[in-house]
Each structure stands twice: as structure tokens, then as C-alpha cells.
Amino acid sequence: MTLRIDTPWLRFSVSAEAEGQTIAELLAPWGCSKAARYKLEIEQRITLNGQPVRQSAKVKVGDELALKVFQQEEPDFVPWAIPVRILYEDELILAVSKPAGMIVHPDDKGKTGTLANAVAAYYLRTGQHCTVRPIHRLDEGTSGIVLFSKCPFFQPKLDQALARKQIARTYLAVVSGVMKPKDRLTLDKPIGRDRHNAKAYRISPTGKPAVTHVEVLRCRQKEKQTLVRCQLETGRTHQIRVHLASIQRPIVNDPLYNPRPVQGRMKLHAWKCAWTDLVSGRRVEIMDEPETEFW
Incomplete structure (x- = not known):
């Protein structure tokens, strides 16, 4: 099926492979719950060829199915009028640059x-x-890209894309110690909670699988520091921080995993992000360069 946005409608052109399916069956792969489908139906926000229909209606080739999914919603967080740097925006996703030292959302x-x-x-x-x-989160001390979902209909599909590693995330980190130039390694070590520190995590054979790909970019012999690129294959809490500390290369100024005194912000930055647009199918790639003093 081909899709297009005609705000506030999402329109589907029914193709041959969808012939004979019910609307409920077509919406299932989108993670649209039974309750969400029922709400769309009773509010007459499902139409087939311009006429309101039930989700049990069957479609045929050439039909136009339309869902009124772009609804006006009330803000659910207290607005805080500070400058925010927008990296990318379309009808589905907002990408924002988070400064180090700021949390993604409050606990209340x-x-x-x-x-x-x-x-x-x-x-x-x-x-x-x-x-x-927010589609994902960053630790308070980490800077860089955070993605937000703008439409509730697409949230389950975006959550699924993140879980299936279809949203690629690349980080920059400055670590203590010198590594071999252009060296590449894969850290495949399960991560679990640290029973001795409620705020920390550690490598644990009973933890959740975690894989990080690391590439050395630059070294500073005098400062004994290395700039590395980290590609996440999984997304565990503190994953990059724990993995790098496990090879005795903790992130500079990491208050949990680096025993050396903290002298400034933690040197971890969410640098690049890439995904496939759910409507057009085009590849979207964005970058947020860190401040010059990062390295």
C-alpha cells in the first residue's frame, strides 16, 4: 500500500496484496490497539472511499482508506520557554539537541x-x-539527539523500530587512556543492575544482552585520552558507559564509572541518528555536532 499525509488524514491506497483484508487486519501491523481502533470507529475517523465505515469492512484494490489520526492534543508538560535547538522536524518526528546536564523529562x-x-x-x-x-532517552550528563513522536498513531511503530534496531544511533565518547588508532572492536557483554549501587549497572552473565560497536577516531598521547565512535546494536541503560568501563577505558568525567575526579561535563554525545520514514519510505539521516570543547 502507498501512504500519504493529507492533514489531519492519513490516506492509504489499497494494493493487490491487501485485497480482501478487513481494516482491523490492515491496522494490526501498525500496533493500533483494539481500543484505539474502536475509538477511531465510533468517532467516524475511518473512511473508505470517502464514507465512514466500521473496522470490520473489507478493502479491495484501488480503494482509498483514510484515518483521521492527526488530532489536536493538549500539552502534557508545563511549558518552559528556553531556547531549544531543532535538528529536524516533519509531521511524525521532532529531533532536538539536548544539552549536557539536562534530563529528558521530569518525574512529575x-x-x-x-x-x-x-x-x-x-x-x-x-x-x-x-x-x-520521547521515543528514547539520554542520561542527564549525555548531550545530543533526542527524538520525539508527534502523532500517537505512529508511536507504537516507532517504538517497534527502535526495539528492532531500525533507528540507528551513533555516539561520540572521549575515554580515559590511549587506544590503538583506527582500532575497531565489538563489545558483546550482557548488562545488569549493580547490587552494590542502586544507580549503577555492570557487566553480568545474568544481565540483558548488550552489543556496542566501537571505532577509534583520534588519540591524544599527552592527555592520555581517545575519541571513539560508538554504534548501538542494543539500547540498555548506561550501555556505552558500562561497556567502555569494562575494558578499562571509562568515559572522561563519568561520575559513576570513571574513578578519576570529575572536571566538567561527561564526554558522551549522541551524534547521529538515521531511520526510514514510515510514510514516504525515504531514509532520514541527521547529525548533531558536539561543541568545540568536547574534544
């Missing part, structure tokens, strides 16, 4: 001072009626 939606609050203010300022839905 009545609080402020987080990236989610800044995004809420951005939506308000630009006249967009969206709730704030």
Missing part, C-alpha cells in the same frame, strides 16, 4: 526544567497541538 508532569518542558513550549510557540512523547 507538574515540574519543569527538562527537555520535555522546553519541547512543550516549542509546540505552543509554533501553534502545534501535540503532547510530548
Whole structure:
């Protein structure tokens, strides 16, 4: 099927392989729950060839199925009017650059001072009626790209893409110690909670599988530091930090995993992100270069 956005509608042109399927069956791969489908149906936000239909209706080749999925929503975080750097935006996704030292969202939606609050203010300022839905998170000390889903219909599919490694994420890190120039290694070590420190994680044979691909970019012999690129294959909490510490190359200024004194921000940055657009099928690649003092 081919898709196109005609705000507030998402329109599907039914192809031969979908012949005879019900609308409910067509929506299942999108992660559209039974409750969500029922809501679309009773609010007459499902049409087939321009007429409202039930989700049990069957489609045929050439039909146009339309779903009214782009609804106006109320902000669910307190707006915080600070400058926010937008890296990319379309009807489905907002990509924002998170500064080091800022958390992605508060533990209470009545609080402020987080990236989610800044995004809420951005939506308000630009006249967009969206709730704030981070697709993934970064640690407080990590800077760089954070993706937000702008439409609830697409959230399950984006969550699925993240879980299936279809959203590629690349990080830059500065580590303590000198590594071999242009060296590449894969760290395939399971990660679990550290029972001696509630805030920390560690390599554990009973932990969850975790894989990080590391490539050495540059070295500074005098400072005994190395700049590395890290590609995530999985997305465990503190994954890059734990994996690099496990080879005695902890991230510079990491307060949990580097025993050396902290002298500034943690040197971990979410650098690049790439995914396939759910509607057009085109490949989207974005980059957020770190500040000059990062390396």
C-alpha cells in the first residue's frame, strides 16, 4: 500500500496484496490497539472511499482508506520557554539537541526544567497541538539527539523500530587512556543492575544482552585520552558507559564509572541518528555536532 499525509488524514491506497483484508487486519501491523481502533470507529475517523465505515469492512484494490489520526492534543508538560535547538522536524518526528546536564523529562508532569518542558513550549510557540512523547532517552550528563513522536498513531511503530534496531544511533565518547588508532572492536557483554549501587549497572552473565560497536577516531598521547565512535546494536541503560568501563577505558568525567575526579561535563554525545520514514519510505539521516570543547 502507498501512504500519504493529507492533514489531519492519513490516506492509504489499497494494493493487490491487501485485497480482501478487513481494516482491523490492515491496522494490526501498525500496533493500533483494539481500543484505539474502536475509538477511531465510533468517532467516524475511518473512511473508505470517502464514507465512514466500521473496522470490520473489507478493502479491495484501488480503494482509498483514510484515518483521521492527526488530532489536536493538549500539552502534557508545563511549558518552559528556553531556547531549544531543532535538528529536524516533519509531521511524525521532532529531533532536538539536548544539552549536557539536562534530563529528558521530569518525574512529575507538574515540574519543569527538562527537555520535555522546553519541547512543550516549542509546540505552543509554533501553534502545534501535540503532547510530548520521547521515543528514547539520554542520561542527564549525555548531550545530543533526542527524538520525539508527534502523532500517537505512529508511536507504537516507532517504538517497534527502535526495539528492532531500525533507528540507528551513533555516539561520540572521549575515554580515559590511549587506544590503538583506527582500532575497531565489538563489545558483546550482557548488562545488569549493580547490587552494590542502586544507580549503577555492570557487566553480568545474568544481565540483558548488550552489543556496542566501537571505532577509534583520534588519540591524544599527552592527555592520555581517545575519541571513539560508538554504534548501538542494543539500547540498555548506561550501555556505552558500562561497556567502555569494562575494558578499562571509562568515559572522561563519568561520575559513576570513571574513578578519576570529575572536571566538567561527561564526554558522551549522541551524534547521529538515521531511520526510514514510515510514510514516504525515504531514509532520514541527521547529525548533531558536539561543541568545540568536547574534544
